[in-house]
Amino acid sequence: MNALSICPDCSGYVPSSAACPHCQVAAPRDSRAMRLLKRSLKFVAAGAMSVTVSACYGGPVGDSAIESISVSSGGGSAVVVGSSLQLVATATLGDGSQMDITPSAVWTTNSAGIATVAGGIVTGVSPGTAVIAAEQDGMLGSTNVTVTATFDEAHKPIAIEPGSLGDGPG
Amino acid sequence: MTAQADRPGSAARRRLNVVDESHHPAYVVWELTLRCDHACTHCGSRAVTARPSELSTEEALGVVKQLVAMKAREVVLIGGEAYLHDGFLEIVRALAGAGITVIMTTGGMGVTPELAGAMAKAGMQRVSVSVDGLEATHDRMRAKKGSFAAAMRAFAALRAAGITITANTNFNRLNRGDLEPLYETLRAQGVRSWQVQITAPLGRAADRPGMLLQPWDLLDLLPRIAELKARGLSEGLLIMPGNNLGYFGREEALLRSQKPDAGDHFQGCVAGKFTMGIESDGAVKGCPSLQTSHYVGGNLRDTALREIWEDAPELAFARTRTVDDLWGFCRTCPFAEVCMGGCSFTAHSVFGRPGNNPYCHFRAQQFAAKGQRERLVAVERAPGLPFDNGRFDLVVEALDAPDPAADALPEDLVRIQRPPRDH
Numbered sequence: 001m002n003a004l005s006i007c008p009d010c011s012g013y014v015p016s017s018a019a020c021p022h023c024q025v026a027a028p029r030d031s032r033a034m035r036l037l038k039r040s041l042k043f044v045a046a047g048a049m050s051v052t053v054s055a056c057y058g059g060p061v062g063d064s065a066i067e068s069i070s071v072s073s074g075g076g077s078a079v080v081v082g083s084s085l086q087l088v089a090t091a092t093l094g095d096g097s098q099m100d101i102t103p104s105a106v107w108t109t110n111s112a113g114i115a116t117v118a119g120g121i122v123t124g125v126s127p128g129t130a131v132i133a134a135e136q137d138g139m140l141g142s143t144n145v146t147v148t149a150t151f152d153e154a155h156k157p158i159a160i161e162p163g164s165l166g167d168g169p170g
Numbered sequence: 171m172t173a174q175a176d177r178p179g180s181a182a183r184r185r186l187n188v189v190d191e192s193h194h195p196a197y198v199v200w201e202l203t204l205r206c207d208h209a210c211t212h213c214g215s216r217a218v219t220a221r222p223s224e225l226s227t228e229e230a231l232g233v234v235k236q237l238v239a240m241k242a243r244e245v246v247l248i249g250g251e252a253y254l255h256d257g258f259l260e261i262v263r264a265l266a267g268a269g270i271t272v273i274m275t276t277g278g279m280g281v282t283p284e285l286a287g288a289m290a291k292a293g294m295q296r297v298s299v300s301v302d303g304l305e306a307t308h309d310r311m312r313a314k315k316g317s318f319a320a321a322m323r324a325f326a327a328l329r330a331a332g333i334t335i336t337a338n339t340n341f342n343r344l345n346r347g348d349l350e351p352l353y354e355t356l357r358a359q360g361v362r363s364w365q366v367q368i369t370a371p372l373g374r375a376a377d378r379p380g381m382l383l384q385p386w387d388l389l390d391l392l393p394r395i396a397e398l399k400a401r402g403l404s405e406g407l408l409i410m411p412g413n414n415l416g417y418f419g420r421e422e423a424l425l426r427s428q429k430p431d432a433g434d435h436f437q438g439c440v441a442g443k444f445t446m447g448i449e450s451d452g453a454v455k456g457c458p459s460l461q462t463s464h465y466v467g468g469n470l471r472d473t474a475l476r477e478i479w480e481d482a483p484e485l486a487f488a489r490t491r492t493v494d495d496l497w498g499f500c501r502t503c504p505f506a507e508v509c510m511g512g513c514s515f516t517a518h519s520v521f522g523r524p525g526n527n528p529y530c531h532f533r534a535q536q537f538a539a540k541g542q543r544e545r546l547v548a549v550e551r552a553p554g555l556p557f558d559n560g561r562f563d564l565v566v567e568a569l570d571a572p573d574p575a576a577d578a579l580p581e582d583l584v585r586i587q588r589p590p591r592d593h
Contacts, residue, residue: 105360
């Protein structure tokens with residue numbers, strides 16, 4: 001089988017020893033060293049000629065499987081009774097890329113009496129802590145959401161004790 | 171917090187070395203029944219009612235054993251609708267239990283949460299739902315109001331059951347305008363991979379030539395798909411071309427690869443080399459879409475699978491094909507030795523024999539560079555059987571010649587337009 005090369009100008013495939021049929025850039029005249037290199041590359045290519053087998057009526061490959069799911073919110077993990085908080089589910093795929101799956105994930109709460117969830121939007125029902133989970137493709141990610149009775153509890157200022165931040169300079 | 175689950179490397183199972191000559195049916199598409207809850211306008215098998223003598227569950231379980239012996243890696247169950255076969259779940263269980271990856275291609279109409287749960291429990295790993303456009307287009311093409319909504323419900327049921335959802339689309343003149351918004355729709359549904367192909371004049375599509383792409387339409391369609399492919403690679407939606415979408419435009423490496431810069435390209439039809447199709451009455455072909463009249467190598471009711479695979483000439487054509495078997499433009503193409511005329515069933519559906527395929531991006535570009543294009547004209551009607559074809563003539567004309575179907579309405583495109591019998 002012919003080995004193909006990639007045209008450096010247009011990225012199209014080029015049949016061996018031909019000008020690029022896409023952009024007509026002439027094949028450079030090879031040096032002896034380059035001819036030897038190409039011959040060895042051709043050998044390597046012939047041993048690695050893999051394709052992704054498919055068929056019409058068949059299904060596509062299921063690549064880039066979800067490796068893990070993380071659930072987060074833009075600002076804190078507390079919500080007041082009667083108000084809402086938007087969570088975001090992010091999947092990390094097998095190839096290392098990340099994907100926002102908030103609209104497609106199946107969202108659940110472990111306690112609908114404390115918080116409900118739909119499409120990643122958590123609504124506080126009564127004070128307490130609920131585990132909110134996002135599931136897709138058999139993988140699960142979750143986070144704890146605290147529901148408080150009042151706004152002040154949900155946004156309690158952080159108390160800093162003297163010396164708790166360590167010794168300062170000087 | 172995250173959780174992990176065991177997951178077979180499905181992509182790895184579909185990677186095969188095409189220069190390896192140990193041909194075996196690694197990837198099998200198995201029509202369990204021709205019974206269907208749709209009668210789609212483009213259906214190659216003209217599915218709606220069952221074939222007269224379909225394999226029973228017991229016979230199908232015998233086929234599973236033969237597939238295991240032949241080292242099948244992945245089996246795609248299709249129909250009609252595979253779930254309308256009485257033994258559907260039992261067959262899924264048998265395949266999965268034997269270590270074969272089981273997937274299904276479906277319109278999704280009958281995929282309820284209960285069925286999806288039972289499928290997952292039986293070992294179904296992936297389901298590809300056919301989505302052929304946005305709602306209006308999809309319902310028109312699949313000749314059923316509510317079909318699109320059912321497909322979306324199927325996605326939800328499958329997701330909830332923990333089955334990986336994928337999609338497939340047949341592109342043609344009816345739905346090509348929906349390409350980009352359909353990507354958005356599928357992505358929002360959580361679809362992980364999407365097989366895109368073109369509607370070939372097979373079965374009911376052969377009766378509707380107005381629906382078919384003309385070869386020069388690929389000049390617009392392929393770059394648009396390539397643009398989405400690049401986007402999908404960064405957004406977790408893998409777009410893969412079916413075998414009849416191509417070939418060798420500048421975008422070939424991008425289109426054909428699973429990962430950026432993988433450098434894959436089309437390497438010829440693999441029918442009977444690594445793929446195999448089984449019709450619901452036990453007929454065996456090298457690829458599920460090949461014409462029944464020309465490519466059935468035997469029937470599992472009376473012949474062992476190994477014997478059909480190894481001895482039937484109908485399954486061997488791609489194993490022995492050379493450039494000398496090509497004709498027309500494909501015979502002279504600089505990619506001939508690698509491409510071997512593209513998809514066999516598609517070429518056969520146009521001209522009644524393979525080896526010359528006008529549905530080719532590179533070919534359309536070569537004609538366009540000369541200010542020309544090729545136009546298909548239906549001249550012979552299909553007989554009206556599953557996986558049948560008519561015949562087309564090829565007219566070479568100016569690239570800017572008027573398009574006779576330019577102003578056709580969607581309802582015109584899906585209308586039956588058979589050539590006269592005595593042509």
